[in-house]
Amino acid sequence: MFSAFLLILKRDLLLAMRRRSEIFTVLFFFIVVISLFPLGISTEDQLLKQIAPGVVWVAALLASTLALDRLFSDDYEDGTLEQMTLTPVSLPIVVLAKMIAHWLLTGLPLVLISPLVGLFYHLPFESIKVMMLVLLLGTPVLSMLGAIAAALTLGLRGGGVLVSLLVLPLYIPVLVYGAGAISTSMVEGLSIQPYVLLLSAFMLLAIIFSPWATAAAIKISIE
Amino acid sequence: MKINWFKYSAPMNFYPLAGKLIPLFWILAIALIALGLYWGFFKTADVLSDQKQYYRIIYVHVASAWMAMWLYAVMVAWAMVGLVFNTRLSFMMASATAITGTVMTVIALATGAIWGKTSWGTWWDWDPKLTSFLILLFVYIGYIALQSAIDDVRRSDKASALLALVGLALVPIIYYAVNCPDPNECASLHQESSLERVESNILIAMLITTLGFWMYSFATILMRVRTIILERERNTSWVSKLKEFNN
Amino acid sequence: MNEFFHMGGFGAYIWSAMGIAALLMVLEPVTLVFRRRSVIAQIKRNKRLEERRLNNEKN
Numbered sequence: 013m014f015s016a017f018l019l020i021l022k023r024d025l026l027l028a029m030r031r032r033s034e035i036f037t038v039l040f041f042f043i044v045v046i047s048l049f050p051l052g053i054s055t056e057d058q059l060l061k062q063i064a065p066g067v068v069w070v071a072a073l074l075a076s077t078l079a080l081d082r083l084f085s086d087d088y089e090d091g092t093l094e095q096m097t098l099t100p101v102s103l104p105i106v107v108l109a110k111m112i113a114h115w116l117l118t119g120l121p122l123v124l125i126s127p128l129v130g131l132f133y134h135l136p137f138e139s140i141k142v143m144m145l146v147l148l149l150g151t152p153v154l155s156m157l158g159a160i161a162a163a164l165t166l167g168l169r170g171g172g173v174l175v176s177l178l179v180l181p182l183y184i185p186v187l188v189y190g191a192g193a194i195s196t197s198m199v200e201g202l203s204i205q206p207y208v209l210l211l212s213a214f215m216l217l218a219i220i221f222s223p224w225a226t227a228a229a230i231k232i233s234i235e
Numbered sequence: 236m237k238i239n240w241f242k243y244s245a246p247m248n249f250y251p252l253a254g255k256l257i258p259l260f261w262i263l264a265i266a267l268i269a270l271g272l273y274w275g276f277f278k279t280a281d282v283l284s285d286q287k288q289y290y291r292i293i294y295v296h297v298a299s300a301w302m303a304m305w306l307y308a309v310m311v312a313w314a315m316v317g318l319v320f321n322t323r324l325s326f327m328m329a330s331a332t333a334i335t336g337t338v339m340t341v342i343a344l345a346t347g348a349i350w351g352k353t354s355w356g357t358w359w360d361w362d363p364k365l366t367s368f369l370i371l372l373f374v375y376i377g378y379i380a381l382q383s384a385i386d387d388v389r390r391s392d393k394a395s396a397l398l399a400l401v402g403l404a405l406v407p408i409i410y411y412a413v414n415c416p417d418p419n420e421c422a423s424l425h426q427e428s429s430l431e432r433v434e435s436n437i438l439i440a441m442l443i444t445t446l447g448f449w450m451y452s453f454a455t456i457l458m459r460v461r462t463i464i465l466e467r468e469r470n471t472s473w474v475s476k477l478k479e480f481n482n
Numbered sequence: 483m484n485e486f487f488h489m490g491g492f493g494a495y496i497w498s499a500m501g502i503a504a505l506l507m508v509l510e511p512v513t514l515v516f517r518r519r520s521v522i523a524q525i526k527r528n529k530r531l532e533e534r535r536l537n538n539e540k541n
Contacts (some may be wrong), residue, residue: 273521288492288496289492289495289496291496292493292495292496292499295499295500295503296499299503335512338506338507341506342502342503342506342507345502345503346503349498349502350499352495353492374483396489425500451507454511455510455511458515458518461518462514462517462518462521465518465521465525469521469524469525469528475525475529480525480526480529
Protein backbone atom coordinates (compact mmCIF):
# COMPACT_ATOMS: atom_id res chain seq x y z
CA MET A 13 0.00 0.00 0.00
CA PHE A 14 2.74 2.38 0.94
CA SER A 15 4.66 1.55 -2.23
CA ALA A 16 1.58 2.40 -4.29
CA PHE A 17 1.35 5.67 -2.42
CA LEU A 18 4.98 6.52 -3.24
CA LEU A 19 4.56 5.42 -6.83
CA ILE A 20 1.66 7.79 -7.44
CA LEU A 21 3.43 10.60 -5.63
CA LYS A 22 6.51 10.13 -7.83
CA ARG A 23 4.45 9.85 -10.99
CA ASP A 24 2.55 13.07 -10.33
CA LEU A 25 5.71 14.97 -9.49
CA LEU A 26 7.41 13.65 -12.61
CA LEU A 27 4.49 14.61 -14.84
CA ALA A 28 4.43 18.09 -13.35
CA MET A 29 8.18 18.50 -13.80
CA ARG A 30 7.71 17.97 -17.51
CA ARG A 31 5.48 21.02 -17.59
CA ARG A 32 7.17 23.31 -15.14
CA SER A 33 5.47 26.44 -16.46
CA GLU A 34 2.28 25.58 -14.61
CA ILE A 35 3.99 25.69 -11.25
CA PHE A 36 5.38 29.10 -12.05
CA THR A 37 2.00 30.35 -13.25
CA VAL A 38 0.50 29.79 -9.80
CA LEU A 39 3.52 31.27 -8.09
CA PHE A 40 3.52 34.41 -10.21
CA PHE A 41 -0.21 34.79 -9.79
CA PHE A 42 0.43 34.90 -6.04
CA ILE A 43 3.16 37.51 -6.41
CA VAL A 44 1.17 39.67 -8.80
CA VAL A 45 -1.89 39.72 -6.55
CA ILE A 46 0.29 40.59 -3.56
CA SER A 47 1.95 43.48 -5.33
CA LEU A 48 -1.33 44.94 -6.58
CA PHE A 49 -2.64 45.77 -3.12
CA PRO A 50 -0.07 48.47 -2.20
CA LEU A 51 -0.73 50.11 -5.58
CA GLY A 52 -4.48 50.04 -5.02
CA ILE A 53 -4.63 51.00 -1.36
CA SER A 54 -1.60 52.92 -0.19
CA THR A 55 2.15 52.53 0.03
CA GLU A 56 2.25 53.87 3.53
CA ASP A 57 4.36 51.84 5.95
CA GLN A 58 2.01 51.41 8.84
CA LEU A 59 -1.02 50.56 6.73
CA LEU A 60 0.90 47.96 4.73
CA LYS A 61 1.96 46.20 7.91
CA GLN A 62 -1.64 46.15 9.01
CA ILE A 63 -3.11 44.67 5.84
CA ALA A 64 -0.23 42.27 5.07
CA PRO A 65 -1.60 39.23 6.97
CA GLY A 66 -4.98 39.35 5.29
CA VAL A 67 -3.55 40.10 1.86
CA VAL A 68 -1.09 37.19 1.99
CA TRP A 69 -3.79 34.77 2.97
CA VAL A 70 -6.37 35.97 0.47
CA ALA A 71 -3.75 35.73 -2.26
CA ALA A 72 -2.84 32.23 -1.09
CA LEU A 73 -6.51 31.17 -1.12
CA LEU A 74 -7.00 32.48 -4.64
CA ALA A 75 -3.77 30.93 -5.89
CA SER A 76 -4.67 27.55 -4.45
CA THR A 77 -8.18 27.54 -5.97
CA LEU A 78 -6.62 28.49 -9.29
CA ALA A 79 -4.36 25.46 -9.10
CA LEU A 80 -7.11 23.03 -8.08
CA ASP A 81 -8.45 22.76 -11.59
CA ARG A 82 -5.54 20.61 -12.69
CA LEU A 83 -5.53 18.31 -9.68
CA PHE A 84 -7.63 15.56 -11.25
CA SER A 85 -8.64 16.92 -14.65
CA ASP A 86 -5.76 15.49 -16.73
CA ASP A 87 -6.16 12.04 -15.24
CA TYR A 88 -9.90 12.29 -15.67
CA GLU A 89 -9.73 13.20 -19.32
CA ASP A 90 -7.36 10.44 -20.41
CA GLY A 91 -9.17 7.83 -18.30
CA THR A 92 -6.34 7.21 -15.84
CA LEU A 93 -8.53 8.22 -12.92
CA GLU A 94 -11.09 5.60 -13.80
CA GLN A 95 -8.34 2.99 -13.97
CA MET A 96 -7.16 4.07 -10.55
CA THR A 97 -10.59 3.45 -9.04
CA LEU A 98 -10.46 -0.10 -10.39
CA THR A 99 -7.10 -1.03 -8.88
CA PRO A 100 -6.96 -2.99 -5.62
CA VAL A 101 -5.21 -0.05 -3.93
CA SER A 102 -7.79 1.83 -1.92
CA LEU A 103 -8.83 5.07 -3.56
CA PRO A 104 -8.30 7.33 -0.51
CA ILE A 105 -4.62 6.37 -0.50
CA VAL A 106 -4.32 7.26 -4.18
CA VAL A 107 -6.12 10.54 -3.51
CA LEU A 108 -3.89 11.37 -0.56
CA ALA A 109 -0.79 10.85 -2.71
CA LYS A 110 -2.20 13.13 -5.38
CA MET A 111 -3.06 15.78 -2.80
CA ILE A 112 0.43 15.77 -1.37
CA ALA A 113 1.98 15.97 -4.81
CA HIS A 114 -0.32 18.86 -5.58
CA TRP A 115 0.66 20.66 -2.39
CA LEU A 116 4.38 20.13 -3.07
CA LEU A 117 3.91 21.75 -6.47
CA THR A 118 1.57 24.62 -5.63
CA GLY A 119 1.55 25.14 -1.85
CA LEU A 120 5.19 24.74 -0.91
CA PRO A 121 6.44 27.29 -3.48
CA LEU A 122 4.13 29.87 -1.91
CA VAL A 123 5.61 29.17 1.52
CA LEU A 124 9.11 29.55 0.14
CA ILE A 125 8.41 32.78 -1.71
CA SER A 126 6.53 34.39 1.19
CA PRO A 127 9.58 36.17 2.73
CA LEU A 128 9.45 38.34 -0.38
CA VAL A 129 5.99 39.46 0.72
CA GLY A 130 7.49 40.32 4.08
CA LEU A 131 9.91 42.66 2.35
CA PHE A 132 7.20 44.23 0.18
CA TYR A 133 5.10 44.96 3.24
CA HIS A 134 7.90 45.96 5.66
CA LEU A 135 7.16 43.11 8.06
CA PRO A 136 9.56 42.52 10.96
CA PHE A 137 11.72 39.39 10.81
CA GLU A 138 9.76 37.73 13.60
CA SER A 139 6.48 38.07 11.66
CA ILE A 140 8.05 36.65 8.51
CA LYS A 141 8.98 33.50 10.40
CA VAL A 142 5.44 33.21 11.76
CA MET A 143 4.03 33.78 8.31
CA MET A 144 6.09 30.94 6.85
CA LEU A 145 5.05 28.66 9.69
CA VAL A 146 1.32 29.30 9.35
CA LEU A 147 1.46 29.06 5.57
CA LEU A 148 3.24 25.74 5.99
CA LEU A 149 0.42 24.52 8.23
CA GLY A 150 -2.46 26.13 6.37
CA THR A 151 -1.80 25.57 2.67
CA PRO A 152 -2.07 21.74 2.92
CA VAL A 153 -5.55 22.24 4.38
CA LEU A 154 -6.42 24.38 1.35
CA SER A 155 -5.23 21.68 -1.04
CA MET A 156 -7.14 18.97 0.79
CA LEU A 157 -10.45 20.81 1.14
CA GLY A 158 -10.09 22.00 -2.42
CA ALA A 159 -9.59 18.45 -3.65
CA ILE A 160 -13.15 17.59 -2.56
CA ALA A 161 -14.59 20.40 -4.65
CA ALA A 162 -12.28 19.60 -7.57
CA ALA A 163 -13.50 16.00 -7.52
CA LEU A 164 -17.14 17.06 -7.41
CA THR A 165 -16.78 19.31 -10.46
CA LEU A 166 -14.75 16.90 -12.62
CA GLY A 167 -15.30 17.45 -16.30
CA LEU A 168 -17.84 20.26 -15.96
CA ARG A 169 -17.84 23.27 -18.23
CA GLY A 170 -16.75 26.33 -16.26
CA GLY A 171 -15.56 24.05 -13.48
CA GLY A 172 -12.81 26.43 -12.41
CA VAL A 173 -15.09 29.27 -11.35
CA LEU A 174 -17.49 26.82 -9.74
CA VAL A 175 -14.67 25.32 -7.65
CA SER A 176 -13.84 28.76 -6.27
CA LEU A 177 -17.48 29.38 -5.42
CA LEU A 178 -17.79 26.07 -3.59
CA VAL A 179 -14.51 26.11 -1.77
CA LEU A 180 -13.76 29.69 -0.76
CA PRO A 181 -16.42 29.83 2.01
CA LEU A 182 -14.98 26.60 3.42
CA TYR A 183 -11.52 28.18 3.62
CA ILE A 184 -12.67 30.82 6.11
CA PRO A 185 -11.34 29.18 9.32
CA VAL A 186 -7.85 28.85 7.82
CA LEU A 187 -8.00 32.46 6.66
CA VAL A 188 -9.13 33.75 10.05
CA TYR A 189 -6.50 31.95 12.12
CA GLY A 190 -3.71 32.15 9.55
CA ALA A 191 -4.04 35.90 9.22
CA GLY A 192 -4.71 36.25 12.93
CA ALA A 193 -1.43 34.58 13.81
CA ILE A 194 0.60 36.97 11.66
CA SER A 195 -1.19 40.02 13.09
CA THR A 196 -0.67 38.75 16.62
CA SER A 197 3.03 38.21 16.02
CA MET A 198 3.40 41.96 15.47
CA VAL A 199 1.94 42.76 18.91
CA GLU A 200 4.26 42.59 21.89
CA GLY A 201 3.49 40.03 24.55
CA LEU A 202 0.79 38.01 22.80
CA SER A 203 1.26 34.33 22.16
CA ILE A 204 0.69 32.83 18.73
CA GLN A 205 0.59 29.32 20.14
CA PRO A 206 -3.24 28.98 20.13
CA TYR A 207 -3.31 29.89 16.43
CA VAL A 208 -0.64 27.37 15.58
CA LEU A 209 -2.41 24.66 17.56
CA LEU A 210 -5.72 25.36 15.86
CA LEU A 211 -4.15 25.30 12.40
CA SER A 212 -2.36 22.04 13.20
CA ALA A 213 -5.66 20.57 14.35
CA PHE A 214 -7.28 21.62 11.06
CA MET A 215 -4.45 19.96 9.15
CA LEU A 216 -4.80 16.69 11.05
CA LEU A 217 -8.57 16.66 10.58
CA ALA A 218 -8.13 17.39 6.88
CA ILE A 219 -5.59 14.56 6.47
CA ILE A 220 -7.94 12.12 8.17
CA PHE A 221 -11.23 13.02 6.52
CA SER A 222 -10.66 14.69 3.19
CA PRO A 223 -9.18 11.69 1.30
CA TRP A 224 -12.34 9.73 2.04
CA ALA A 225 -14.66 12.54 1.05
CA THR A 226 -12.64 13.14 -2.12
CA ALA A 227 -12.66 9.45 -3.01
CA ALA A 228 -16.44 9.37 -2.56
CA ALA A 229 -16.74 12.47 -4.75
CA ILE A 230 -14.60 10.88 -7.48
CA LYS A 231 -16.76 7.77 -7.45
CA ILE A 232 -19.89 9.90 -7.83
CA SER A 233 -18.33 11.85 -10.68
CA ILE A 234 -17.12 8.97 -12.82
CA GLU A 235 -19.76 6.32 -12.32
CA MET B 236 -54.03 1.86 11.39
CA LYS B 237 -50.64 1.23 9.97
CA ILE B 238 -49.33 3.66 7.41
CA ASN B 239 -46.85 2.35 4.92
CA TRP B 240 -44.32 5.19 4.76
CA PHE B 241 -42.31 3.58 2.03
CA LYS B 242 -45.33 3.79 -0.22
CA TYR B 243 -44.89 7.59 -0.24
CA SER B 244 -41.22 7.42 -1.10
CA ALA B 245 -42.32 6.71 -4.67
CA PRO B 246 -42.88 9.95 -6.62
CA MET B 247 -46.01 8.42 -8.11
CA ASN B 248 -47.71 8.16 -4.71
CA PHE B 249 -46.16 11.25 -3.19
CA TYR B 250 -47.30 13.59 -5.95
CA PRO B 251 -51.06 13.44 -5.20
CA LEU B 252 -50.45 13.44 -1.43
CA ALA B 253 -48.36 16.61 -1.69
CA GLY B 254 -51.06 18.15 -3.85
CA LYS B 255 -53.61 17.59 -1.09
CA LEU B 256 -51.33 18.93 1.66
CA ILE B 257 -50.28 22.18 -0.05
CA PRO B 258 -53.58 24.12 0.47
CA LEU B 259 -53.64 23.01 4.10
CA PHE B 260 -50.12 24.34 4.70
CA TRP B 261 -50.97 27.60 2.94
CA ILE B 262 -54.01 28.19 5.17
CA LEU B 263 -51.99 27.43 8.28
CA ALA B 264 -49.10 29.62 7.12
CA ILE B 265 -51.26 32.67 6.43
CA ALA B 266 -53.28 32.24 9.62
CA LEU B 267 -50.25 31.76 11.88
CA ILE B 268 -48.17 34.58 10.38
CA ALA B 269 -51.15 36.94 10.60
CA LEU B 270 -51.80 35.92 14.19
CA GLY B 271 -48.13 36.21 15.17
CA LEU B 272 -47.75 39.66 13.65
CA TYR B 273 -51.07 40.82 15.13
CA TRP B 274 -49.88 39.68 18.53
CA GLY B 275 -46.52 41.32 18.06
CA PHE B 276 -47.91 44.63 16.85
CA PHE B 277 -50.91 45.10 19.12
CA LYS B 278 -50.26 43.12 22.29
CA THR B 279 -46.83 44.50 23.01
CA ALA B 280 -47.56 48.21 22.70
CA ASP B 281 -47.40 48.78 26.45
CA VAL B 282 -44.03 47.08 26.97
CA LEU B 283 -42.29 48.92 24.13
CA SER B 284 -41.31 52.49 24.79
CA ASP B 285 -41.06 54.83 21.82
CA GLN B 286 -37.31 54.24 21.52
CA LYS B 287 -37.83 50.48 21.37
CA GLN B 288 -40.52 50.34 18.69
CA TYR B 289 -38.01 48.92 16.24
CA TYR B 290 -38.30 45.65 18.14
CA ARG B 291 -41.18 44.85 15.80
CA ILE B 292 -38.70 43.90 13.10
CA ILE B 293 -37.64 41.00 15.25
CA TYR B 294 -40.67 38.81 14.53
CA VAL B 295 -39.84 38.43 10.86
CA HIS B 296 -36.09 38.55 11.44
CA VAL B 297 -35.91 35.81 14.04
CA ALA B 298 -38.43 33.62 12.25
CA SER B 299 -36.54 33.77 8.95
CA ALA B 300 -33.15 33.31 10.64
CA TRP B 301 -34.32 30.19 12.46
CA MET B 302 -35.84 28.83 9.27
CA ALA B 303 -32.62 29.49 7.34
CA MET B 304 -30.68 27.29 9.78
CA TRP B 305 -33.29 24.60 10.20
CA LEU B 306 -33.88 24.27 6.49
CA TYR B 307 -30.16 23.62 6.04
CA ALA B 308 -30.50 20.78 8.56
CA VAL B 309 -33.59 19.51 6.73
CA MET B 310 -31.72 19.67 3.43
CA VAL B 311 -28.74 17.74 4.78
CA ALA B 312 -31.07 15.16 6.34
CA TRP B 313 -32.77 14.53 2.98
CA ALA B 314 -29.40 14.40 1.26
CA MET B 315 -28.20 11.80 3.76
CA VAL B 316 -31.35 9.71 3.37
CA GLY B 317 -30.82 9.91 -0.36
CA LEU B 318 -27.21 8.77 -0.18
CA VAL B 319 -28.02 5.90 2.19
CA PHE B 320 -31.24 4.54 0.68
CA ASN B 321 -30.69 5.84 -2.84
CA THR B 322 -34.26 7.09 -3.16
CA ARG B 323 -35.02 9.58 -5.92
CA LEU B 324 -37.58 11.49 -3.93
CA SER B 325 -35.23 12.39 -1.06
CA PHE B 326 -32.79 14.06 -3.46
CA MET B 327 -35.68 16.01 -4.96
CA MET B 328 -36.74 17.10 -1.47
CA ALA B 329 -33.19 18.21 -0.69
CA SER B 330 -32.92 20.37 -3.78
CA ALA B 331 -36.41 21.79 -3.24
CA THR B 332 -35.48 22.73 0.33
CA ALA B 333 -32.30 24.54 -0.73
CA ILE B 334 -34.08 27.34 -2.56
CA THR B 335 -36.58 28.08 0.20
CA GLY B 336 -33.61 28.05 2.60
CA THR B 337 -31.84 30.60 0.43
CA VAL B 338 -34.90 32.85 0.39
CA MET B 339 -35.10 32.66 4.19
CA THR B 340 -31.40 33.52 4.50
CA VAL B 341 -31.85 36.55 2.26
CA ILE B 342 -34.84 37.73 4.32
CA ALA B 343 -32.86 37.23 7.53
CA LEU B 344 -29.91 39.23 6.16
CA ALA B 345 -32.07 42.06 4.81
CA THR B 346 -34.14 42.43 7.97
CA GLY B 347 -30.96 42.03 10.02
CA ALA B 348 -29.39 44.96 8.18
CA ILE B 349 -32.46 47.11 8.86
CA TRP B 350 -32.41 45.99 12.49
CA GLY B 351 -28.76 46.98 12.66
CA LYS B 352 -29.52 50.43 11.28
CA THR B 353 -32.15 51.06 13.93
CA SER B 354 -30.33 49.64 16.94
CA TRP B 355 -26.60 50.05 16.18
CA GLY B 356 -26.85 52.89 13.69
CA THR B 357 -25.17 51.02 10.85
CA TRP B 358 -26.50 48.87 8.03
CA TRP B 359 -23.81 46.29 8.18
CA ASP B 360 -21.62 45.27 11.04
CA TRP B 361 -19.18 42.35 10.90
CA ASP B 362 -20.70 40.89 13.99
CA PRO B 363 -20.48 37.11 14.26
CA LYS B 364 -24.16 36.48 13.67
CA LEU B 365 -24.51 38.54 10.52
CA THR B 366 -21.23 37.10 9.22
CA SER B 367 -22.39 33.55 9.89
CA PHE B 368 -25.53 34.17 7.90
CA LEU B 369 -23.57 35.63 5.03
CA ILE B 370 -21.48 32.46 4.95
CA LEU B 371 -24.63 30.34 5.19
CA LEU B 372 -25.89 32.16 2.12
CA PHE B 373 -22.64 31.35 0.28
CA VAL B 374 -22.97 27.69 1.22
CA TYR B 375 -26.57 27.55 -0.05
CA ILE B 376 -25.54 29.25 -3.28
CA GLY B 377 -22.65 26.83 -3.74
CA TYR B 378 -25.04 23.90 -3.34
CA ILE B 379 -27.49 25.30 -5.88
CA ALA B 380 -24.69 26.24 -8.30
CA LEU B 381 -23.17 22.76 -8.20
CA GLN B 382 -26.53 21.13 -8.70
CA SER B 383 -27.42 23.26 -11.68
CA ALA B 384 -23.97 22.89 -13.25
CA ILE B 385 -24.25 19.10 -13.62
CA ASP B 386 -26.58 17.92 -16.37
CA ASP B 387 -26.73 14.27 -15.38
CA VAL B 388 -29.49 14.10 -12.76
CA ARG B 389 -28.12 11.16 -10.77
CA ARG B 390 -24.66 12.67 -10.56
CA SER B 391 -25.92 16.15 -9.69
CA ASP B 392 -28.10 14.73 -6.91
CA LYS B 393 -25.30 12.77 -5.32
CA ALA B 394 -22.58 15.37 -5.81
CA SER B 395 -24.63 18.14 -4.24
CA ALA B 396 -25.66 15.84 -1.40
CA LEU B 397 -21.99 15.14 -0.65
CA LEU B 398 -21.25 18.86 -0.77
CA ALA B 399 -24.07 19.51 1.72
CA LEU B 400 -22.58 16.89 4.06
CA VAL B 401 -19.10 18.41 3.81
CA GLY B 402 -20.65 21.80 4.51
CA LEU B 403 -22.38 20.42 7.59
CA ALA B 404 -19.11 18.97 8.89
CA LEU B 405 -17.36 22.31 8.48
CA VAL B 406 -20.15 24.53 9.80
CA PRO B 407 -19.17 24.19 13.48
CA ILE B 408 -15.55 25.07 12.67
CA ILE B 409 -16.52 28.05 10.53
CA TYR B 410 -18.96 29.19 13.22
CA TYR B 411 -16.23 28.92 15.84
CA ALA B 412 -13.74 30.83 13.68
CA VAL B 413 -16.22 33.62 13.05
CA ASN B 414 -17.23 33.83 16.71
CA CYS B 415 -13.75 33.69 18.08
CA PRO B 416 -11.20 35.16 15.70
CA ASP B 417 -8.77 35.68 18.55
CA PRO B 418 -8.22 32.48 20.53
CA ASN B 419 -6.11 34.35 23.07
CA GLU B 420 -9.17 35.99 24.53
CA CYS B 421 -12.19 34.14 23.43
CA ALA B 422 -15.04 35.91 25.08
CA SER B 423 -18.01 36.24 22.83
CA LEU B 424 -18.61 39.91 22.23
CA HIS B 425 -21.96 40.02 20.49
CA GLN B 426 -25.32 40.24 22.14
CA GLU B 427 -26.36 36.88 23.51
CA SER B 428 -29.76 35.74 22.35
CA SER B 429 -31.05 34.53 25.67
CA LEU B 430 -34.69 33.74 25.14
CA GLU B 431 -35.42 34.04 28.87
CA ARG B 432 -34.68 37.74 28.78
CA VAL B 433 -37.27 38.42 26.11
CA GLU B 434 -40.62 39.66 27.29
CA SER B 435 -43.20 36.88 27.12
CA ASN B 436 -45.61 38.58 24.71
CA ILE B 437 -42.79 39.23 22.28
CA LEU B 438 -41.63 35.64 22.64
CA ILE B 439 -45.11 34.27 21.96
CA ALA B 440 -45.47 36.44 18.87
CA MET B 441 -42.04 35.33 17.70
CA LEU B 442 -42.85 31.64 18.13
CA ILE B 443 -46.20 31.89 16.38
CA THR B 444 -44.63 33.72 13.44
CA THR B 445 -41.89 31.10 13.26
CA LEU B 446 -44.48 28.35 13.17
CA GLY B 447 -46.15 30.20 10.32
CA PHE B 448 -42.82 30.36 8.49
CA TRP B 449 -42.45 26.60 8.93
CA MET B 450 -45.84 26.11 7.29
CA TYR B 451 -44.86 28.50 4.50
CA SER B 452 -41.67 26.50 3.95
CA PHE B 453 -43.59 23.21 3.84
CA ALA B 454 -45.99 24.68 1.30
CA THR B 455 -43.34 26.08 -1.03
CA ILE B 456 -41.10 23.02 -0.73
CA LEU B 457 -43.97 20.71 -1.62
CA MET B 458 -44.96 22.95 -4.54
CA ARG B 459 -41.40 22.86 -5.83
CA VAL B 460 -41.06 19.14 -5.34
CA ARG B 461 -44.20 18.53 -7.37
CA THR B 462 -42.78 20.57 -10.23
CA ILE B 463 -39.44 18.76 -10.01
CA ILE B 464 -41.25 15.42 -10.09
CA LEU B 465 -43.10 16.44 -13.24
CA GLU B 466 -39.89 17.63 -14.87
CA ARG B 467 -37.98 14.48 -14.12
CA GLU B 468 -40.70 11.90 -14.66
CA ARG B 469 -42.36 13.46 -17.68
CA ASN B 470 -41.92 10.37 -19.80
CA THR B 471 -43.47 7.90 -17.39
CA SER B 472 -46.97 6.56 -17.91
CA TRP B 473 -48.29 7.69 -14.52
CA VAL B 474 -47.51 11.30 -15.34
CA SER B 475 -49.36 11.17 -18.66
CA LYS B 476 -52.40 9.72 -16.88
CA LEU B 477 -52.60 12.66 -14.44
CA LYS B 478 -55.75 14.73 -14.70
CA GLU B 479 -53.61 17.83 -15.35
CA PHE B 480 -53.02 16.58 -18.88
CA ASN B 481 -56.35 15.01 -19.66
CA ASN B 482 -58.93 17.75 -19.76
CA MET C 483 -53.87 55.39 12.77
CA ASN C 484 -51.08 57.66 11.63
CA GLU C 485 -49.46 57.00 14.98
CA PHE C 486 -49.52 53.29 14.22
CA PHE C 487 -47.67 53.63 10.91
CA HIS C 488 -45.23 56.10 12.41
CA MET C 489 -44.10 53.84 15.29
CA GLY C 490 -42.03 56.29 17.20
CA GLY C 491 -40.02 57.30 14.15
CA PHE C 492 -39.10 53.75 13.17
CA GLY C 493 -42.03 53.30 10.81
CA ALA C 494 -39.96 53.45 7.62
CA TYR C 495 -37.56 50.80 8.91
CA ILE C 496 -40.20 48.47 10.25
CA TRP C 497 -42.41 48.67 7.18
CA SER C 498 -39.52 48.24 4.77
CA ALA C 499 -38.39 45.14 6.68
CA MET C 500 -41.91 43.74 6.52
CA GLY C 501 -42.13 44.80 2.88
CA ILE C 502 -38.94 42.98 1.84
CA ALA C 503 -40.04 39.82 3.64
CA ALA C 504 -43.53 39.99 2.17
CA LEU C 505 -42.21 40.68 -1.32
CA LEU C 506 -39.87 37.68 -1.30
CA MET C 507 -42.46 35.41 0.27
CA VAL C 508 -45.02 36.33 -2.39
CA LEU C 509 -42.52 36.21 -5.24
CA GLU C 510 -41.35 32.69 -4.39
CA PRO C 511 -44.74 30.94 -4.69
CA VAL C 512 -45.65 33.04 -7.73
CA THR C 513 -42.54 31.93 -9.62
CA LEU C 514 -43.33 28.37 -8.55
CA VAL C 515 -46.81 28.61 -10.03
CA PHE C 516 -45.36 29.89 -13.31
CA ARG C 517 -42.73 27.18 -13.39
CA ARG C 518 -45.37 24.51 -12.81
CA ARG C 519 -47.59 25.94 -15.58
CA SER C 520 -44.77 25.96 -18.09
CA VAL C 521 -43.84 22.36 -17.28
CA ILE C 522 -47.45 21.26 -17.66
CA ALA C 523 -47.78 23.12 -20.97
CA GLN C 524 -44.59 21.50 -22.22
CA ILE C 525 -45.70 18.01 -21.29
CA LYS C 526 -49.09 18.60 -22.92
CA ARG C 527 -47.43 19.75 -26.13
CA ASN C 528 -45.17 16.70 -26.21
CA LYS C 529 -48.17 14.50 -25.66
CA ARG C 530 -50.09 16.08 -28.53
CA LEU C 531 -47.12 15.71 -30.87
CA GLU C 532 -46.76 12.09 -29.84
CA GLU C 533 -50.44 11.41 -30.55
CA ARG C 534 -50.23 13.08 -33.94
CA ARG C 535 -47.19 11.02 -34.81
CA LEU C 536 -49.00 7.82 -33.86
CA ASN C 537 -52.01 8.83 -36.00
CA ASN C 538 -49.81 9.54 -38.98
CA GLU C 539 -48.18 6.17 -38.66
CA LYS C 540 -51.58 4.47 -38.63
CA ASN C 541 -52.75 6.19 -41.82
